[in-house]
Amino acid sequence: MLASLEARPADPLLSLISLFEADPRTDKIDLGVGVYRDATGQTPVMAAVKAAETMLFELQDSKSYLGPEGDVSFVNAMAKLAFGNISVGKSYTGLQTPGGTGALRLLLELWQRANPDGKVWLGTPSWPVHETMIRSVGAKIQTYVHYDTTAQSACPDNLLAAIRSAKSGDLFLLHGCCHNPSGADPDASLWLLIAEALLNVGAIPLVDLAYQGLGNGLDEDATGLRILLDHLPELLLAYSCDKNFGLYRDRVGAAYVVSRQLGLLEVAQGHLSEIARSCWSMPPDHGAAVARLIMTEPTLTASWRQELNQMTKRIQSIRDRLAEFGDIGKFAFGRLRNEKGMFALLPATPDEVVRLRNENGIFMAGSGRINLAGLQEADCDRLVQAIGRLPSFAHKRTS
Structure with missing residues (x-):
């Protein structure tokens, strides 16, 4: 063999x-x-991580499976951190994943099931794992230059032109704050133009958010995500706690689907759970439990x-x-x-x-x-x- x-x-x-x-x-x-x-x-x-781990050591009374959805309280706590107050008329569903990479894999496969003939649009430069993962789910990929390395400048016109040439249902994998390799983030005015362009063509954003809090602050770094959330009927979010909680080796993340069609979120959750079951079955507990304690204990x-x-x-x-x-x-x-x-x-x-x-x-x-x-x-x-x-x-x- x-x-x-x-x-x-x-x-x-x-x-x-x-x-x-x-x-x-x-x-x-x-x-x-x-x-x-x-x-x-x-x-x-981090000191808060050490303190939370001590609490778990003293209080945790079981190592039983969590279930495919993972630690639900953790999922909800991270949603509040990322989304803030969810827009009126919208809700979300989500589940815990092994890192942001696990979340990306779930969401790409979910999108592929719903849009087998669509394209995933990826701005370059990006992270090698992005293209690898898009191809691994069998999706068509279309790239465009969002940052000119030679000129050392962002190319917002390229991004907007790419969106305007996309078809309804196409997916745009967008970097959240501090995430693209250049460090050149869109400002609020550009995020608004991105949201309007996506809305006009009916394309869907998948935001990869792995560095919230490492730019200008937790709420400030969520500005672009929340602008998209306010303007679009659907949104996908891959969230990682590896960097802002320092939980690299514990692989802590979550995948979210946001929609105005609230009745379809249960269907989406069923697909996410099914895909997760085929990949890792149940997510690991420890890192997510640590992050959940940090977010729910005021002193931590x-x-x-x-x-x-x-x-x-x-x-x-x-x-x-x-x-x-x-x-x-x-x-x-x-x-x-x-x-x-x-x-x-x-x-x-x-x-x-x-x-x-x-x-x-x-x-x-x-x-x-x-x-x-x-x-x-x-x-x-x-x-x-x-x-x-x-x-x-x-x-x-x-x-």
């Missing part, structure tokens, strides 16, 4: 992790993996919000520090101050990325995407100097 299988290419990000771990240099810098790191370079367990909520705010400030401090360098050749460091979240895109070629790794011990994705939270302030000078020495970057500095 195995002899008939063709070798698969190694996952670039997993390969990058292995390369970093194998590098003996003590001053190496990991800007590849998208996890938050504090000022010491560690990914800490306050502690979590405070620590999340500190994380956000640290990320912004790195952005501000790099922005002080102005422009280094073709890279406008100054723009980092106005973008959001953990990520930014360098206009570096794959060969230049390899050179940064080999000559300077600076590890990043081949696309030039960097995780700013992996950078310490003391390393900012070294990063900028290394970038300035790349062949296609001029040495002239402007500010």
Whole structure:
């Protein structure tokens, strides 16, 4: 059996992790993996998470199955965090998933069942798992450029043109706050134009929201989602708690369907449960129970919000520090101050990325995407100097 299988290419990000771990240099810098790191370079367990885990250890009296829907109180708590007050005449159904990735898989398959002839529209650059997952459910995919890496600018006209050329029932996979690899988020006025365009053609948004609270604040970061919620009859949401709760290895997420046709939500829930049953049967309990306790115990909520705010400030401090360098050749460091979240895109070629790794011990994705939270302030000078020495970057500095 195995002899008939063709070798698969190694996952670039997993390969990058292995390369970093194998590098003996003590001053190496990991800007590849998208996890938050504090000022010491560690990914800490949040104080509220530790406290919630202690409560579970002392009070939890069963390890029985949750059921395909998972922890319902967790699902409802995350819905309130993301949606705020749900729009009049709308409701939602949802279930717990193994991370935001599990939610994406469920929602894509649900959409595919309802729209077998439709297309999924994906803006590039995106995350490799997005295209892989769309193709894995057998959906047709159509890409468009939503961010010009060379010009280092968003392309809102491309996004709106793509929506206007779509057909009713087509799906648009949209990045929530801080989520696309560039860090260039739409503002409220653009989200409104997106909502109006989707409404006019009858296309459906699937929002991938994995960094709420790591941009401008919990409510502020949900602005785009809530604008879509206010204007559209249907919406799909894949939510992840991995980043804003620091529950990476516990894989905590939820999938939601929002609709004005309230009677159809029960049908949607049945399909979601059926798809989940065929994938992982029952979701894991621990991480979702932790997040649920944090959201329902006021003292834990306050502690979590405070620590999340500190994380956000640290990320912004790195952005501000790099922005002080102005422009280094073709890279406008100054723009980092106005973008959001953990990520930014360098206009570096794959060969230049390899050179940064080999000559300077600076590890990043081949696309030039960097995780700013992996950078310490003391390393900012070294990063900028290394970038300035790349062949296609001029040495002239402007500010």
